[in-house]
Amino acid sequence: MDRFIARANIAHFQDLLARETDPGQRRVIEGLLALERKKLEVAESQARDQSRGPGNLGNIAKPSR
Numbered sequence: 001m002d003r004f005i006a007r008a009n010i011a012h013f014q015d016l017l018a019r020e021t022d023p024g025q026r027r028v029i030e031g032l033l034a035l036e037r038k039k040l041e042v043a044e045s046q047a048r049d050q051s052r053g054p055g056n057l058g059n060i061a062k063p064s065r
Helices: 002-019 023-051
Strands: none
Touching: 002 023
């Protein structure tokens, strides 16, 4: 859900930025856009971590016997 909302907010802020001409407003929108991009990055990282599932160690080498 967090990823969906972040993507929607990013699209909205990009649309606002494309139409806004006031430098002060553009800075505010750019800041909000940067925050949403960071939120999306974190949410996607968490989703990747969860998709590995319990007991799955990802790239950690298993000891040889």
